[in-house]
Amino acid sequence: MRRLGIHSFVWTNGQTQEGLEMALDKTAEHGFRLIEFAYLRPEKFDLDRLAKKAKELDVDIVVTMGLPADADVSSEDKAVVAKGTSMLSDAVKAVRDIGGIRLGGILYSKHGKYDRMPTRNGWMNSAKAVAATANVAKDCGVQIVLEVVNRFESNLLNTAAQGLKFIKDTGRDDVFLHLDTFHMNIEEASPADALRMAGDKVAYFHFNENYRGYLGTGTIDFPSIFSALVDIGFHNRDITFESFSSAIVDEALSRVCGIWRDTWDDNNPLAAHARAFIESHWAEAVRRAEINKAA
Numbered sequence: 001m002r003r004l005g006i007h008s009f010v011w012t013n014g015q016t017q018e019g020l021e022m023a024l025d026k027t028a029e030h031g032f033r034l035i036e037f038a039y040l041r042p043e044k045f046d047l048d049r050l051a052k053k054a055k056e057l058d059v060d061i062v063v064t065m066g067l068p069a070d071a072d073v074s075s076e077d078k079a080v081v082a083k084g085t086s087m088l089s090d091a092v093k094a095v096r097d098i099g100g101i102r103l104g105g106i107l108y109s110k111h112g113k114y115d116r117m118p119t120r121n122g123w124m125n126s127a128k129a130v131a132a133t134a135n136v137a138k139d140c141g142v143q144i145v146l147e148v149v150n151r152f153e154s155n156l157l158n159t160a161a162q163g164l165k166f167i168k169d170t171g172r173d174d175v176f177l178h179l180d181t182f183h184m185n186i187e188e189a190s191p192a193d194a195l196r197m198a199g200d201k202v203a204y205f206h207f208n209e210n211y212r213g214y215l216g217t218g219t220i221d222f223p224s225i226f227s228a229l230v231d232i233g234f235h236n237r238d239i240t241f242e243s244f245s246s247a248i249v250d251e252a253l254s255r256v257c258g259i260w261r262d263t264w265d266d267n268n269p270l271a272a273h274a275r276a277f278i279e280s281h282w283a284e285a286v287r288r289a290e291i292n293k294a295a
Contacts, residue, residue: 003060004278005034005240010267013250014038017045021053028057030271036240038253039065039105042094051099061100062204062240064147064178065091066111066256073129074109074122074156081125088133096140102238104145104178104204106154107133108166112256114155126156127169134172145178145204150186153257158187160194164201177201180242182208185220192221195228205234206242207278213243213263214270215277226285235286241274 011026012019020037027035035054040047040063054061067073071084088107095103105111108126109118134144148163157163163177179202184191195202209218216222229239245263246254253259264270 002236003034003238004032004275005036005060005062005238006030006032006271006274007036007240007242008038009249009253010241010243010271011248013248015250017049020045020050024050024053024057024059026267026271028059030268031275032241032271033058034060034062034238034240036062036064036242037098037100038250039063039091040094040098042097047094047098051097054099060238061095061098062102062104062238063091063095063098063100064103064105066106066153067109069110069112072110073107074118074126076119076121076125081129085129085132088129089136092133092137092140092142092144095142100142102143102145102204103133103137105147106149107144108146109154109156111153113152116155118155123156123166124169127166127171130166130175131170131172134170134175138174143176143203144174145176147178147180147206148183148187149180150183153183158183160184160188160198160202164198167201176203178204178206180206180208181220181222181225182206182210182212182242185210192224192228195225196231199232202232202234203237205229205237205239207239207274208242211263212245212259215241215274222281223285226281227288230282230285230289239278241271241278243270243274 008023011023071087073081073084137144148157167175188194210220244259246259247262247265
């Protein structure tokens, strides 16, 4: 992998400047070279100060977000779509201003459970909004990645196959997928096969356990996923560890993601374990691939 990252919600609820700066320090202290922030509103945070600190620590920044219901670009209401498109444009510029490299997450719909099926018009409204966002991102030097999530967090993109079709409908070759083991565990018949199918359209990857706790202590078949990542040449792309616990995560995300309990209560051993787990399993997957190639 190129850079190993960690989500800032392992360290902080993201509500204060001091918390974000502490998250940068802890990320570097644990040997991660990338941090993922939730959307940072320029009016609330000093982005220049965060950018300077990240540069000093040699930590790259990725930002992820989800859209609220009143800015859902998969809506059939033109005003709602316009608001969402504007919000995405502003988010890209904030990523640029913080020195970030990538905007990901649920950029194509509301983040939350729907009570209706998606419509073709809504799908195309979303594809057009993402295409417009990618155009802004190109000028800002920011990569756009769409996180494929489970059925309780969006009704639009729940599988890698849907994500590939959606990217095709944007008409852009600079929009990529952001896949996550937690969501794939729910929606994909075979996460490893889905990864191999998506191939070089996967630009960013999240490691989660099925219950969002310590990696390797749940039900996810990590060896098959590491093997698939090696097979698709993921060594030059970024991987981030994501884990949520009600001990830290902010209240709004706790509600939308259903984080109702403490999956851990001490983030330092959690982070150390995640880094060791990912690095050792990656090395083993590379070794197995080399043995198979030589056989």
